[in-house]
Amino acid sequence: MSQKDTIILGIESSCDDTSAAILKNETILSNIIATQDVHKLYGGVVPELASRAHQQNIVPVVDQALKSAGISFKEIDAIAFTRGPGLLGSLVVGTSFSKAFSLALDIPMLDVNHMHGHVLAHFIDEEGKDKPEFPFLCLTVSGGHTQIVLVKDYLEMEVVGTTIDDAAGEAFDKTAKILGFPYPGGPLIDKYAKEGDSSKFVFSKPNMDGYDFSFSGFKTSVLYFIQKQEKLNSDFIKDNLADLCASIQKSIIDILFVKLIKASNDFGIKQIAIAGGVSANSGLRTELNRIGVLKKWKTFIPKFEFCTDNAAMIAITGKYMYDKKMFADQTISASSRMKI
Numbered sequence: 001m002s003q004k005d006t007i008i009l010g011i012e013s014s015c016d017d018t019s020a021a022i023l024k025n026e027t028i029l030s031n032i033i034a035t036q037d038v039h040k041l042y043g044g045v046v047p048e049l050a051s052r053a054h055q056q057n058i059v060p061v062v063d064q065a066l067k068s069a070g071i072s073f074k075e076i077d078a079i080a081f082t083r084g085p086g087l088l089g090s091l092v093v094g095t096s097f098s099k100a101f102s103l104a105l106d107i108p109m110l111d112v113n114h115m116h117g118h119v120l121a122h123f124i125d126e127e128g129k130d131k132p133e134f135p136f137l138c139l140t141v142s143g144g145h146t147q148i149v150l151v152k153d154y155l156e157m158e159v160v161g162t163t164i165d166d167a168a169g170e171a172f173d174k175t176a177k178i179l180g181f182p183y184p185g186g187p188l189i190d191k192y193a194k195e196g197d198s199s200k201f202v203f204s205k206p207n208m209d210g211y212d213f214s215f216s217g218f219k220t221s222v223l224y225f226i227q228k229q230e231k232l233n234s235d236f237i238k239d240n241l242a243d244l245c246a247s248i249q250k251s252i253i254d255i256l257f258v259k260l261i262k263a264s265n266d267f268g269i270k271q272i273a274i275a276g277g278v279s280a281n282s283g284l285r286t287e288l289n290r291i292g293v294l295k296k297w298k299t300f301i302p303k304f305e306f307c308t309d310n311a312a313m314i315a316i317t318g319k320y321m322y323d324k325k326m327f328a329d330q331t332i333s334a335s336s337r338m339k340i
């Protein structure tokens with residue numbers, strides 16, 4: 001007799017994307033993401049506005065996820081939601097929705113760590129794609145986090161390196177702001193970098209111990225360099241946009257890879273994955289493949305829609321928690337600083 005399918009509804013609301021996904025075993029049937037354009041006006045995410053937008057979006061997003069998966073309420077076995085880390089006001093919306101949903105349908109609730117989600121996105125079924133084997137290293141790079149994670153098992157992970165100041169995504173977004181791009185500028189740097197010469201400008205790189213990262217010195221060096229050049233040529237940014245983007249992107253990628261290579265050598269691990277919003281960066285993907293060939297790594301890059309914040313990664317993490325009966329109860333609350 002075949003085993004019963006497990007259907008999980010995933011909910012993600014940690015920052016400025018409201019997302020709902022339906023997972024059947026390890027296959028995603030739908031992954032709906034409502035992004036919030038309102039923040040573009042302010043050059044960054046405004047927590048109060050994010051929270052309000054989640055409240056408006058969450059019911060329609062869940063409704064659409066169910067419809068496009070062709071699944072009814074009654075078929076859902078459990079609801080998995082992001083408990084943290086993230087913006088408290090945003091997390092509270094997904095957490096409260098999930099508590100009410102769980103109570104109304106009398107199904108279990110799974111409180112997922114968002115950072116586990118980014119890593120476990122690699123285990124969503126994708127045709128023709130291998131999944132990592134344990135132990136592997138995952139470079140998780142997003143707007144809020146930059147971590148090298150030693151992944152020992154689905155729910156057993158250790159952060160071996162982290163940023164002491166800005167995250168890699170912030171390094172992209174803040175330097176993009178200096179160039180005059182709207183928020184979030186990371187994807188725009190990626191776009192213009194494709195036409196530029198990455199060796200044209202050199203910016204300062206940190207000298208950190210161990211596997212930790214720092215981006216604040218780099219960001220300041222970009223700012224001071226541009227301010228100096230603009231005194232000589234007020235059109236400096238416009239005249240050099242592609243080369244600036246390519247050089248900035250290369251610096252960020254170099255900072256990341258120095259530590260990733262060191263961790264791989266020291267831990268003797270050659271299965272290397274990337275995750276998080278910044279892993280959508282085409283330069284980072286190309287560099288992972290290039291270094292992977294040189295170092296004989298087996299590399300894992302998630303599908304684009306599973307890189308940036310999404311509920312599919314929350315649903316797959318919930319599935320592994322469901323298998324272990326790691327259920328939350330109605331006293332659970334959002335945790336903005338939740339640790340891996």
Ligand code: KG4
Nearest residue numbers: 142143144169184186190277278281308309
């Ligand atoms: O994982 P994510 O969607 O949200 C957080 O949990 O933070 O990551 C968002 C970050 C933003 O900083 C955004 O600029 C960056 O990912 N990002 C990129 C690219 N796509 C998204 N950075 C560089 N190149 C990209 N193509």
Ligand code: ZN
Nearest residue numbers: 142276277309
């Ligand atoms: Zn994220």
